[in-house]
Amino acid sequence: MSDLIYPTLDLFLYALKTSLNTTDAETQKNKAAFLAQLPPDTQFNDPDIETEYLELTHPVQIDLNSNKKTLGGYYYPVRLNDTYGLQIDCSINNQTETQPAKSFTILKPEIEQQLNKELVTIGKTWLLSGWLPENSSQNPEDIAKDCYYALFKDTYWQPEKGTFLEGKVFEIWRSGNINQSREKVTTPSNNHEHHVIITLYPHRESAEKAAEFYKDWMGLFCYRSKISWAYWQSRLVKESLLNHYKQIEENRKITNINNSWQEKQSIANSRKILNNIDNILQQYTIDLLNLSFQKQIIEINLSNYQLRLALIQEKAGQNNQLDFLEKFSVLANKKYLPQITKDIENMQLGLQLLEDTINATRSRIEVEKAERDRKFQELVAVAGSVIATTSLLQSPAKDFCGKESRKDIFPKIPYFCDYPFSFSLIVGIIVGFIVWWLRKRLRS
Known part of the structure; x- marks a missing residue:
């Protein structure tokens, strides 16, 4: 059986306050969504200034109110430049007796029920920790594996390993499906990266010293989340x-x-x-x-x-x-x-x-337009010549045919005087054809 003392689960999650082209209304919405993660009476202060690391509440850590008396914890909200960071800590409130690895199955739901589903996160990291009983003969990796599977049953165990403050550290992470749609990846329930760190210390002193690094982890995990998200x-x-x-x-x-x-x-x-x-x-x-x-x-x-x-x-x-x-x-x-x-x-x-x-x-398009304009201009020129010729011939023809001498001058072409408009139109068409032919010859 895998036992450890004071099993503690910390969730580090991150959400953008502002991003590219974010409006003031969207910034205020992001702020409200982040504030909704905290208890209603939280004294929240987020001045509009650029800062590398800003603690947002007074006191800086807010007690986690749990219905289970055996549990304790706190919220720790900060802002890192344009990003909100929140650490939610939950632990078995017993620092003397050993607890089974499956205790983490109690801690995780307690943290998750504190989260507001409207918050769009850009990344999160789960940090599991505790210390081993004195003179423990258990293999730390076996304990870490049991702790991991107590929380994440649908994943596999392939950790990176290291040491930290005399303790054993195990990191498990993998990227999600990069082919998910834009809508899915912008929701908290479809976070694109699975990142878990498990630290098992040999004694209480190491675990207490490790607590001094929470601010450092807050910054490190934030930069990591922003890199993955970008x-x-x-x-x-x-x-x-x-x-x-x-x-x-x-x-x-x-x-x-x-x-x-x-x-x-x-x-x-x-x-x-x-x-x-x-x-x-x-x-x-x-x-x-x-x-x-x-x-x-x-x-x-x-x-x-x-x-x-x-x-x-x-x-x-x-x-x-x-x-x-x-x-x-x-x-x-x-x-x-x-x-x-x-x-x-x-x-x-x-x-x-x-x-x-x-x-x-x-x-x-411009060539086609120019060609059509040219054809239109040509049509106007030809039509104009036809109309002009017809107009010029029609009136003189009437005047001339009205004279008494017309019978002696045009005895063989009575059509000219009987139908002056038609005759003028025919002449106009002939002139129009000549104009069209001449324009064509000039272009060639």
């Missing part, structure tokens, strides 16, 4: 960019389907397609900037993560092995950042191709 968002942005590119390609193909004059798209329809492409391209450009923004988030928080980890290692002393925590920064350096950098390069090339497509489409 990479996750970058995958969604990339998917959006690809969708925009496909839509523009579909619109481009529509304009190229028919090439014959009889089947060409009308100018109005072509302009409608061009406007559609322009609108999609604007969103494409915004997404491309967002992709670069996610890269910057990773770079900033990766630097902070490495700095915070170095401070923890220095504070803990040389007899501690926390190298396993450095594997995450290596992953971010060797996978996350190069992947986003490559995506940005590819999508910028795609942007250039899309702009070329729009310019070609716009040029084609």
Whole structure:
């Protein structure tokens, strides 16, 4: 049987206060959702200032009121720049008697029922801790495994291992399905990363000293969460960019389907397609900037993560092995950042191709419009010559045919005087044909 003393479960969760393009109303909504995690009478103070680490309540730790007298704990809310952080601590209120590993099954529901489901988290970490009974012969990894399976029955045990303050540390983490929809990943129940740390100390003194590192863990887990969240968002942005590119390609193909004059798209329809492409391209450009923004988030928080980890290692002393925590920064350096950098390069090339497509489409429309304007002008010129000739001939013909001498002058073409308008129209058409022929010869 796996026993330990003072089993304690801490949840570190994080939510954005502000983000890219967040409005004041959205910021206030995020603040209200975070405040809803705390007891109703909490004295909450969140001034509108930039700060690396700010404790938000008075007192800084708020007692966790549980219906179970055997449990104790507290809330510890803070703000780290643009991110809210909350530690919820719950433990078996007994520091002398051993408890079974399955005690964690009592602690987790107690924490989860304190959470407001409307809070959109960007990451969370579960920290399990306790110390071993004196002269214990149990294998610490077996105990840690039992503690883990008491909380997470649907996952597997493949921990990273280390030592911390003479105790054994085990880290289990994995990423979720990157192909989830945007709607799913922005809800707390579909958090994209599973991250658990179990620390088993050899005695009470080590466990009490470890409690001094909670603020350090708060910062370290925050930077980690923001890195994972930014990479996750970058995958969604990339998917959006690809969708925009496909839509523009579909619109481009529509304009190229028919090439014959009889089947060409009308100018109005072509302009409608061009406007559609322009609108999609604007969103494409915004997404491309967002992709670069996610890269910057990773770079900033990766630097902070490495700095915070170095401070923890220095504070803990040389007899501690926390190298396993450095594997995450290596992953971010060797996978996350190069992947986003490559995506940005590819999508910028795609942007250039899309702009070329729009310019070609716009040029084609202008050529078609110019051709139609020319044909219209030609029609106006021909029609004008016909009308002008008809008008010029009709009135003189009437006057001339009305004279007494007309019978002697036109005895063989009475049609000229009997139907002056028709005769003028025929002459006008002949003149119009001559004008059309001359314009055609001049263009060639």
